[in-house]
Amino acid sequence: MVKIPLWHQKASSRADGIVLWDYHVICIQRKGRDDSPSPHLVWDLDSSLPFPCPLARYVSETIRPDFQTFSEFQRYFRIVHGPVFLRCFASDRRHMKDSVDNWLHQPPLYQPIVAEDGTVHNLNDYFDIRATDAVTGTGADMTNEVFTKKLGVVITESQLEEFFSQIP
Structure with a gap:
């Protein structure tokens, strides 16, 4: 990784x-x-x-x-609208355990996060980013994807500030 x-x-x-x-x-x-x-x-x-x-x-x-x-x-950024993220993200904390199921660090006191659709773990979907995932250009289509798609869009480091300057 x-x-x-x-x-x-x-x-x-x-x-x-x-x-x-x-x-x-x-x-x-x-x-x-x-x-x-x-x-x-x-x-x-x-x-x-x-x-x-x-x-x-x-x-x-x-x-x-x-x-x-x-x-x-090269740094890439997955941009997901907050309400979409809160509805769709899930983590059962498996990434916080070693290969024999022992905690690497003490887990948070709150319950694991379950997505609205019942998914219990999709953390890897969010941080698995490849260079080919990055969108090119900017505009309404990209903004619409951020507001509607579960995994939002992936942008490059050079697009970060420009992208947020275009959010309505």
Whole structure:
């Protein structure tokens, strides 16, 4: 499994806060109204940056697009609308156990997450991303897929800020 670097992460023991994640989940919130837009905010529970953090700052300091990585470490983002994600995502926590079913870390106190349709585990569907999954271009079709498809869309690092600037 490929891991990608993110900076300013609380789990790091380094001064720059770098962590190599195999997947990472954040929430990006559109704040303001159409007639009074304000910056999108990133809610990252693992970040040491301000909480929430303006998207431009988060991209600049956490994703660091100026940092050159090998091509196999290209970062992709699966964008799923919050309500769709909450209805469709499921995790029975199997990814938190070793090969003999022992917990790697103490599980959360809340119950495992079950999707609206009864699915008990689909975490792999969300973080299994290939370069060929990334959509090209932008526009209404891509936005519509984010708001309607269970797995949303996959975009490249270079599309991230532009994509959110187009969300109605």
